[in-house]
Amino acid sequence: MSDVENRCRLVLVTPEFSDPDAAATQLGDALRGGDVASVIIPQYELGEQAYQTLVEKLVPIIQKANAAALVAGDSRAAARAGADGLHIDGTVELLQDAIERFTPDMIVGGGRAKERHVALEIGELRPDYVFFGKIDGDIKPEAHKKNINLAEWWASMVEIPCVVMAGHSVASIVDVAETGAEFVALRNAVFGEPEKAALLVAEANALLDEKAPRFGR
Numbered sequence: 001m002s003d004v005e006n007r008c009r010l011v012l013v014t015p016e017f018s019d020p021d022a023a024a025t026q027l028g029d030a031l032r033g034g035d036v037a038s039v040i041i042p043q044y045e046l047g048e049q050a051y052q053t054l055v056e057k058l059v060p061i062i063q064k065a066n067a068a069a070l071v072a073g074d075s076r077a078a079a080r081a082g083a084d085g086l087h088i089d090g091t092v093e094l095l096q097d098a099i100e101r102f103t104p105d106m107i108v109g110g111g112r113a114k115e116r117h118v119a120l121e122i123g124e125l126r127p128d129y130v131f132f133g134k135i136d137g138d139i140k141p142e143a144h145k146k147n148i149n150l151a152e153w154w155a156s157m158v159e160i161p162c163v164v165m166a167g168h169s170v171a172s173i174v175d176v177a178e179t180g181a182e183f184v185a186l187r188n189a190v191f192g193e194p195e196k197a198a199l200l201v202a203e204a205n206a207l208l209d210e211k212a213p214r215f216g217r
Contacts, residue, residue, distance in 0.1 A: 033201025038068035133165025141169035155180030177212035
């Protein structure tokens with residue numbers, strides 16, 4: 001039986017979409033596959049208006065699935081769409097500014113923690129989570145070893161949750177979960193085969209139910 005609150009959970013990262021309607025269909029299919037804690041919506045190469053349209057299309061779908069909708073960096077798009085939070089994939093200074101401006105009303109989490117000292121600088125700001133890896137960094141089947149090592153170190157000593165970018169294979173989530181990370185992010189592992197998105201999310205949750213260690217709380 002699944003006990004998702006007591007083990008590592010999924011975070012989905014949307015791929016580069018050009019058609020908001022197709023994006024809504026693909027994401028809706030994925031979210032029907034099972035538990036997803038949150039969805040990060042990157043801007044990629046979209047212009048401001050196109051990104052705003054995409055965010056407004058996807059946020060209600062995410063929230064209807066009881067997941068948190070996180071907009072990657074554009075606070076105006078997030079506010080206009082009623083998103084739950086911001087993902088700051090930039091400098092520590094940008095993250096600090098977002099935390100000061102938007103918490104506690106919105107979730108604010110940070111990425112680009114490539115080294116331990118940067119992760120600790122981010123941690124001092126008390127974000128809602130720290131992200132290890134690049135949101136488009138799932139270029140190999142497995143998670144990047146550096147991110148695995150950072151997550152293992154972080155989870156052993158810091159209470160702030162971490163999200164770790166997995167590889168483009170669903171099976172890569174097991175290595176992430178074994179670090180003690182609270183969340184594992186998938187992008188191409190789910191959206192690379194959009195016709196199978198629901199099945200892939202279901203497979204990921206089944207793996208986490210079976211393999212992920214349980215938190216002692």
